[in-house]
Amino acid sequence: KHILIVPGDGIGQEVTEVGKKVLEKIAAKFGHDFTYDEALIGHVAIEATGDPLPAETLEKMKASDAVLFGAVGHPKYDNDPSAKVRPEQGLLKMRKELGLYANLRPIKLFDELLSASSIKPEILKGADILFFRELTGDIYFGEKGRKNNGDTAYDVAEYSRYEVERIGRKAFEAARTRKKHLVSVDKANVLESSRLWREEIQKLALEYPDVTVEYQFVDATAMLLIKDPKRFDVVVTANLFGDILTDEASQIAGSMGMLASASIGDGTGVYEPIHGSAHDITGKGLANPMASVLSAALLLDISFGMKAESEVVINAVDQVLKKGFRTGDIADATTDKSMILGTDAIG
Amino acid sequence: KHILIVPGDGIGQEVTEVGKKVLEKIAAKFGHDFTYDEALIGHVAIEATGDPLPAETLEKMKASDAVLFGAVGHPKYDNDPSAKVRPEQGLLKMRKELGLYANLRPIKLFDELLSASSIKPEILKGADILFFRELTGDIYFGEKGRKNNGDTAYDVAEYSRYEVERIGRKAFEAARTRKKHLVSVDKANVLESSRLWREEIQKLALEYPDVTVEYQFVDATAMLLIKDPKRFDVVVTANLFGDILTDEASQIAGSMGMLASASIGDGTGVYEPIHGSAHDITGKGLANPMASVLSAALLLDISFGMKAESEVVINAVDQVLKKGFRTGDIADATTDKSMILGTDAIG
Ligand SMILES: CC(C)[C@H](C(=O)O)[C@@H](O)C(=O)O
Ligand SMILES: CC(C)[C@H](C(=O)O)[C@@H](O)C(=O)O
Numbered sequence: 001k002h003i004l005i006v007p008g009d010g011i012g013q014e015v016t017e018v019g020k021k022v023l024e025k026i027a028a029k030f031g032h033d034f035t036y037d038e039a040l041i042g043h044v045a046i047e048a049t050g051d052p053l054p055a056e057t058l059e060k061m062k063a064s065d066a067v068l069f070g071a072v073g074h075p076k077y078d079n080d081p082s083a084k085v086r087p088e089q090g091l092l093k094m095r096k097e098l099g100l101y102a103n104l105r106p107i108k109l110f111d112e113l114l115s116a117s118s119i120k121p122e123i124l125k126g127a128d129i130l131f132f133r134e135l136t137g138d139i140y141f142g143e144k145g146r147k148n149n150g151d152t153a154y155d156v157a158e159y160s161r162y163e164v165e166r167i168g169r170k171a172f173e174a175a176r177t178r179k180k181h182l183v184s185v186d187k188a189n190v191l192e193s194s195r196l197w198r199e200e201i202q203k204l205a206l207e208y209p210d211v212t213v214e215y216q217f218v219d220a221t222a223m224l225l226i227k228d229p230k231r232f233d234v235v236v237t238a239n240l241f242g243d244i245l246t247d248e249a250s251q252i253a254g255s256m257g258m259l260a261s262a263s264i265g266d267g268t269g270v271y272e273p274i275h276g277s278a279h280d281i282t283g284k285g286l287a288n289p290m291a292s293v294l295s296a297a298l299l300l301d302i303s304f305g306m307k308a309e310s311e312v313v314i315n316a317v318d319q320v321l322k323k324g325f326r327t328g329d330i331a332d333a334t335t336d337k338s339m340i341l342g343t344d345a346i347g
Numbered sequence: 348k349h350i351l352i353v354p355g356d357g358i359g360q361e362v363t364e365v366g367k368k369v370l371e372k373i374a375a376k377f378g379h380d381f382t383y384d385e386a387l388i389g390h391v392a393i394e395a396t397g398d399p400l401p402a403e404t405l406e407k408m409k410a411s412d413a414v415l416f417g418a419v420g421h422p423k424y425d426n427d428p429s430a431k432v433r434p435e436q437g438l439l440k441m442r443k444e445l446g447l448y449a450n451l452r453p454i455k456l457f458d459e460l461l462s463a464s465s466i467k468p469e470i471l472k473g474a475d476i477l478f479f480r481e482l483t484g485d486i487y488f489g490e491k492g493r494k495n496n497g498d499t500a501y502d503v504a505e506y507s508r509y510e511v512e513r514i515g516r517k518a519f520e521a522a523r524t525r526k527k528h529l530v531s532v533d534k535a536n537v538l539e540s541s542r543l544w545r546e547e548i549q550k551l552a553l554e555y556p557d558v559t560v561e562y563q564f565v566d567a568t569a570m571l572l573i574k575d576p577k578r579f580d581v582v583v584t585a586n587l588f589g590d591i592l593t594d595e596a597s598q599i600a601g602s603m604g605m606l607a608s609a610s611i612g613d614g615t616g617v618y619e620p621i622h623g624s625a626h627d628i629t630g631k632g633l634a635n636p637m638a639s640v641l642s643a644a645l646l647l648d649i650s651f652g653m654k655a656e657s658e659v660v661i662n663a664v665d666q667v668l669k670k671g672f673r674t675g676d677i678a679d680a681t682t683d684k685s686m687i688l689g690t691d692a693i694g
Binding site: 073077078079081082086088092118119120123139140142144145146148151152153154155156157158159160161162187188189190191192193194195196197198199202215217218219220222223225226227228240241243244245246247248250251256276 | 420425426467491541590603623
């Protein structure tokens, strides 16, 4: 199995290094032969080549069995709305070119972190949500530009039936293996693309009579996720709504630093933390690498079908937490200072 | 002063009745002469006239000094994505026709409700946020439709410089009277309309050097609102992001049933709860009318400049809570059952 490591920007570098070490340990322990290569994306790729997704990186991705990804982004571009070349273009192009239309984000709280969240433990205990975020359509990829001499800017949100059906099917299939409850999130009371979305999910629902489907407007979901996270099992939604709701839902897991995601579709799967490049803590050895480690676990499970190996990794994270070790982001007032470790040490 | 009562659908009817009674009490107490009229909108208007915003309603709105609004919506349309006439069209048309480009949503927790939220009291205590949601632009009002024989649906998100500037200015002005901290929320790393949004806020910031401006991506805000609500003072954002974030932020106030909003702009101001029509509890006398009562307080303050009168209303809500009275939505495990009242009684 050939694994491409794509650390990207900011803390992506630090956390992916830990994720890779975990893959090496697993290979040694289970007698697998994993080979590795590395490639650039985002700001570091722009600096080196002028292109946020160099052709060489894309070729390497297509030729590998799985990609362990870090993060992209840099404050320099965020505060310069007129920049023409941006790190995020690399990320979006990768998603499109690899056909990564399904982004899976499991939100599950490690028991040890019950008190790390801003939400009450009794509200959280037992919450276990699997998000399916559509990743190659919507307002991310529609036409965008300026008109009226640059005085007006526009972005087109767009969905085809085919795009909704394929992500919907993945969500229904997953719901079947879980609590058989699916929430489809849209804004069908306002958006035409949401109405088409709802039509397609309604059609699919006929094929999955064993799955209970609930339709929610995105504003209601944003509220209910915090009010009562346990009412959710599988959630399927569009690209933009998924971006917002899964970051919000990270608070259910105590910290963004604990959440992994899998982007899958037509070819190579890409596995990455849901957190960003976090330039404010970059290079300080403070980043929580557990989301990258758990991304490696998802990689083993989904792309390589190595369920046992994946569980060993998840268990290891659990053991580290049970022993009381924490990174800064998941420590609380009761944490003994000596148990707060940096990126490498906790890795 | 002439006040138009527009209850709309579902619990809109029940809660607006209480809101109106409060206005009558204030008029009597302070010796004001308020006159009232009533008009239809939403599902009830469709049933009566075929039109979700009858011309007569719009005329009456324009001719009044303020509108006390309820809610619109009906499950019948939600589950029928192909319906051509929908209650929400009445709401959106009203916003456009009255030029209600600024939706103010104050999020403030009554101390008595600290324990009613799913968020920890120590995270909430002291949180006080004022949202400015743009209300007449964005993907709500851009072109929308189908193409490719109906197989693709699209919605255009659009902002002009002028639209961003006028809502931005209102937010900066408000920040000046508060903690002088403004968070502008966009998705400028992906959307062109967000980049224009950010450019305009950056320009305005030069005119308000006493206000500290922070730029956030909407996914980060969705997370930070729950993680650390106290870091926010004034927030300004686009129509769709504002819809999602303010419903989410309702959890900071313990319940959607406590949150009022003011929609202002070129003419008559409209005051309404942020909750919806809630058909599941309609007609049962269970709805929490406090959001409508607090909407009446906003109406007195903003449209009539009656600050003292407004404070009397807010104090009355506070007293009701201090005495231990609750509606079901804000009761918790420790609430004495006999203190849980219905809509009229708590009104
Ligand atoms: C960096 C950004 C473009 C990206 C997105 O919005 O998809 C990120 O927030 C994510 O969720 O992966
Ligand atoms: C009913 C709906 C169209 C409306 C909106 O999305 O604006 C509502 O959610 C609101 O926030 O007032």
